[in-house]
Amino acid sequence: xxxxxxxxxxxxxxxxxxxxxxxxxxxxxxxxxxxxxxxxxxxxxxxxxxxxxxxxxxxxxxxxxxxxxxxxxxxxxxxxxxxxxxxxxxxxxxxxxxxxxxxxxxxxxxxxxxxxxxxxxxxxxxxxxxxxxxxxxxxxxxxxxxxxxxxxxxxxxxxxxxxxxxxxxxxxxxxxxxxxxxxxxxxxxxxxxxxxxxxxxxxxxxxxxxxxxxxxxxxxxxxxxxxxxxxxxxxxxxxxxxxxxxxxxxxxxxxxxxxxxxxxxxxxxxxxxxxxxxxxxxxxxxxxxxxxxxxxxxxxxxxxxxxxxxxxxxxxxxxxxxxxxxxxxxxxxxxxxxxxx
Amino acid sequence: xxxxxxxxxxxxxxxxxxxxxxxxxxxxxxxxxxxxxxxxxxxxxxxxxxxxxxxxxxxxxxxxxxxxxxxxxxxxxxxxxxxxxxxxxxxxxxxxxxxxxxxxxxxxxxxxxxxxxxxxxxxxxxxxxxxxxxxxxxxxxxxxxxxxxxxxxxxxxxxxxxxxxxxxxxxxxxxxxxxxxxxxxxxxxxxxxxxxxxxxxxxxxxxxxxxxxxxxxxxxxxxxxxxxxxxxxxxxxxxxxxxxxxxxxxxxxxxxxxxxxxxxxxxxxxxxxxxxxxxxxxxxxxxxxxxxxxxxxxxxxxxxxxxxxxxxxxxxxxxxxxxxxxxxxxxxxxxxxxxxxxxxxxxxxxxxxxxxxxxxxxxxxxxxxxxxx
Numbered sequence: 001x002x003x004x005x006x007x008x009x010x011x012x013x014x015x016x017x018x019x020x021x022x023x024x025x026x027x028x029x030x031x032x033x034x035x036x037x038x039x040x041x042x043x044x045x046x047x048x049x050x051x052x053x054x055x056x057x058x059x060x061x062x063x064x065x066x067x068x069x070x071x072x073x074x075x076x077x078x079x080x081x082x083x084x085x086x087x088x089x090x091x092x093x094x095x096x097x098x099x100x101x102x103x104x105x106x107x108x109x110x111x112x113x114x115x116x117x118x119x120x121x122x123x124x125x126x127x128x129x130x131x132x133x134x135x136x137x138x139x140x141x142x143x144x145x146x147x148x149x150x151x152x153x154x155x156x157x158x159x160x161x162x163x164x165x166x167x168x169x170x171x172x173x174x175x176x177x178x179x180x181x182x183x184x185x186x187x188x189x190x191x192x193x194x195x196x197x198x199x200x201x202x203x204x205x206x207x208x209x210x211x212x213x214x215x216x217x218x219x220x221x222x223x224x225x226x227x228x229x230x231x232x233x234x235x236x237x238x239x240x241x242x243x244x245x246x247x248x249x250x251x252x253x254x255x256x257x258x259x260x261x262x263x264x265x266x267x268x269x270x271x272x273x274x275x276x277x278x279x280x281x282x283x284x285x286x287x288x289x290x291x292x293x294x295x296x297x298x299x300x301x302x303x304x305x306x307x308x309x310x311x312x313x314x315x316x317x318x319x320x321x322x323x324x325x326x327x328x329x330x331x332x333x334x335x336x337x338x339x340x341x
Numbered sequence: 342x343x344x345x346x347x348x349x350x351x352x353x354x355x356x357x358x359x360x361x362x363x364x365x366x367x368x369x370x371x372x373x374x375x376x377x378x379x380x381x382x383x384x385x386x387x388x389x390x391x392x393x394x395x396x397x398x399x400x401x402x403x404x405x406x407x408x409x410x411x412x413x414x415x416x417x418x419x420x421x422x423x424x425x426x427x428x429x430x431x432x433x434x435x436x437x438x439x440x441x442x443x444x445x446x447x448x449x450x451x452x453x454x455x456x457x458x459x460x461x462x463x464x465x466x467x468x469x470x471x472x473x474x475x476x477x478x479x480x481x482x483x484x485x486x487x488x489x490x491x492x493x494x495x496x497x498x499x500x501x502x503x504x505x506x507x508x509x510x511x512x513x514x515x516x517x518x519x520x521x522x523x524x525x526x527x528x529x530x531x532x533x534x535x536x537x538x539x540x541x542x543x544x545x546x547x548x549x550x551x552x553x554x555x556x557x558x559x560x561x562x563x564x565x566x567x568x569x570x571x572x573x574x575x576x577x578x579x580x581x582x583x584x585x586x587x588x589x590x591x592x593x594x595x596x597x598x599x600x601x602x603x604x605x606x607x608x609x610x611x612x613x614x615x616x617x618x619x620x621x622x623x624x625x626x627x628x629x630x631x632x633x634x635x636x637x638x639x640x641x642x643x644x645x646x647x648x649x650x651x652x653x654x655x656x657x658x659x660x661x662x663x664x665x666x667x668x669x670x671x672x673x674x675x676x677x678x679x680x681x682x683x684x685x686x687x688x689x690x691x692x693x694x695x696x697x698x699x700x701x702x703x704x705x706x707x708x709x710x711x712x713x714x
């Protein structure tokens with residue numbers, strides 16, 4: 001649903017070329033400038049600018065009381081953010097890496113997600129938890145987890161993940177303005193991907209999926225770091241004569257049934273891809289929902305291309321684990337050849 | 342053997358503190374017989390208020406336990422014996438201060454002014470919390486241990502940022518001091534010089550596990566020292582001492598002197614909850630020993646000696662408490678309607694389309710086709 005964004009003034013800024021990291025940095029800066037109740041904190045976010053430099057220069061510009069380094073204590077970061085939000089602030093906190101956010105899990109699932117409900121709507125928590133997630137950067141263990149389902153399974157949280165620099169800006173501005181807690185998952189393998197884009201806080205609604213590339217034969221459903229992979233796959237598929245529609249979910253919770261159902265009912269085929277393990281993965285929910293709502297329109301079973309059901313592999317083996325263009329094309333081929341109606 | 346060379350870039354020295362981190366002695370102002378120890382006392386008016394509120398608090402507590410036996414409450418964790426901690430702390434708070442209680446602190450909530458029926462909403466099973474936290478500056482009662490310590494620190498820090506004079510009191514027990522969140526909260530509070538008072542009600546047991554299996558530290562107050570938090574130990578059955586310690590902690594916090602940890606030595610006279618069997622882990626003579634240290638009896642004795650209390654006045658106070666309990670009993674005997682549609686109302690600021698569909702599904706299942714939803 002569309003929400004009134006207090007910080008939104010609709011001023012699109014055209015930039016020649018921006019990376020996702022720079023777009024996120026700009027979104028944080030613009031939110032800090034627009035709303036004095038916004039503050040940013042986490043590990044190394046001050047002088048260093050974060051290990052991925054997403055908060056680069058913010059402490060210098062806004063002061064180290066609004067952009068604060070904290071002790072290395074993730075539960076402490078989220079727990080204190082909850083107290084601050086109870087008292088009128090809008091904390092935007094950074095978890096350094098996906099797997100290092102786990103110490104905060106109890107604060108996130110038992111308190112952040114539930115406080116509005118526990119208090120019958122009296123206490124809302126407008127908090128954004130930024131988490132760099134996913135693999136593809138040759139990271140060692142505990143630095144490459146796709147942890148989205150832990151959060152998406154928790155009622156009360158919104159979970160969003162951008163696939164492009166421009167969307168990173170829009171989604172982060174919207175997340176900071178959102179009255180609900182938002183888990184903001186940043187696909188770290190795309191931090192340095194660049195595009196020329198207009199940055200605007202007035203993009204598609206925070207909970208809507210986007211058709212990134214229209215097509216007729218199959219709907220390819222992706223999010224975060226694999227949106228670019230999906231677009232690449234669609235381009236390659238076009239060489240084979242297949243028209244692939246790419247839908248970028250953007251919001252993992254809530255799920256935009258309307259956009260997805262419309263696309264899949266039209267194409268009659270769907271493939272959902274993600275880096276995370278397939279078992280009980282996000283793709284299972286997507287496949288189930290679309291099967292329930294599109295069954296009579298489907299020409300083939302909904303297929304998944306996901307990571308294997310293994311702990312995230314060491315760097316030299318991660319390419320075997322991550323969904324690749326070839327593996328996705330092979331999966332699309334199964335739909336086309338075996339089940340074309 | 343090698344000796345360490347001086348660090349090339351030594352860290353800055355620890356900040357100098359105005360207060361000693363841990364005084365040697367346990368703060369006790371009125372001993373178990375009601376005799377002043379000579380360490381000072383709050384005014385007679387304050388002592389009379391403490392006494393009155395403790396009588397009321399205990400009556401509330403025994404009534405709540407009785408309501409579990411009648412099936413009106415799913416469960417009730419009694420705090421009988423801990424009246425001095427809860428009432429002493431709440432009466433030391435100012436209107437603008439916040440409190441972050443646990444599930445065992447129902448007497449504290451009643452003393453703070455939260456309606457008794459709203460305090461019991463959680464245990465009655467109507468909803469997870471029954472009052473608006475902003476109306477009383479009382480957070481929902483926390484059931485997971487120690488998580489509320491961090492909320493208190495965050496709120497206190499926000500208050501400072503906003504230029505407000507607000508102190509956050511967080512209540513926790515001896516068991517909660519083993520949880521990581523307590524340690525993170527003490528560390529954050531000290532680093533941010535946050536206006537927080539941590540009141541550890543050390544009642545000797547975490548359900549069945551005695552303190553000796555919980556901590557090898559010389560005291561729980563020592564845990565504050567390691568983080569640079571000024572810490573004190575008080576007789577937790579001496580309401581005058583708890584009141585004074587919390588008031589001093591609030592005053593220090595409000596004047597920029599940062600957080601305080603108070604370890605209050607007390608005892609849970611009842612089992613963990615009505616569903617627990619305390620005879621499996623502690624002896625009756627231990628309980629009898631603590632009955633002799635009753636927090637109300639010592640104030641009763643002192644106030645009588647000062648001419649502030651006699652049988653007639655006590656009868657009035659007891660009658661008021663009985664009337665309060667009777668009123669609570671009557672209210673709890675009325676079945677409160679719970680609306681299934683509310684299940685979907687507060688998950689997000691606005692229900693998602695999926696939740697609206699589930700609400701309609703449930704309504705249809707209930708046979709009213711959603712007209713009432």
